[in-house]
Amino acid sequence: YGVPGTNQERTFIACKPDAVQRGLVGAIIARFETRGYKLVGLKMVWPTKEMAETHYKDLSKKPFFPGLVEFFSSGPIVCMCWEGLDVIRQGRQMLGETQPLASKPGSIRGDYSIDLGRNICHGSDSPEGAEHELKMWFPEGVNDWAKTIDAWVYE
Ligand code: RTP
Numbered sequence: 710y711g712v713p714g715t716n717q718e719r720t721f722i723a724c725k726p727d728a729v730q731r732g733l734v735g736a737i738i739a740r741f742e743t744r745g746y747k748l749v750g751l752k753m754v755w756p757t758k759e760m761a762e763t764h765y766k767d768l769s770k771k772p773f774f775p776g777l778v779e780f781f782s783s784g785p786i787v788c789m790c791w792e793g794l795d796v797i798r799q800g801r802q803m804l805g806e807t808q809p810l811a812s813k814p815g816s817i818r819g820d821y822s823i824d825l826g827r828n829i830c831h832g833s834d835s836p837e838g839a840e841h842e843l844k845m846w847f848p849e850g851v852n853d854w855a856k857t858i859d860a861w862v863y864e
Pocket of ligand 1: 768773777806807825826827828830831832833834
């Protein structure tokens, strides 16, 4: 998840099926781009039920798990890898709270969603989670196009 020799890190962010169906992909990408983060991986995937189960396997004992898997595999998602300083933690903050009703205006969920089960986006919650999820969704790897730290974004 990290870029050797730099202070950068990488996270997995996904636009869930509701974001794709509602045409919010561009708005979500724009928020990360305009913040200064770099898009190093991007693709649309229609997850199988098995992929959804694997992605959410830590929640497999929860009562909402079957519905979550059903929803996550109900249409294409947009998989992204974003790179930059503190992007794992900052990404979660930009997403907002898991519960949209607890999310502040200005966050993605606070601006675009209402219901817990239709909360638009996913973001890795730790370095270990990011590494694991990036391996799962980008087994082919991501694009190492950002060779230098942008001096107009970082001091
Ligand atoms: P995500 O993995 O999707 O980024 O969400 P998260 O870490 O903020 O929240 P998590 O606890 O991992 O839950 C994953 C997704 O499951 C749905 N959920 N439904 N019905 C319920 O009580 C319930 N709780 C969680 C949400 O869509 C949440 O994003």
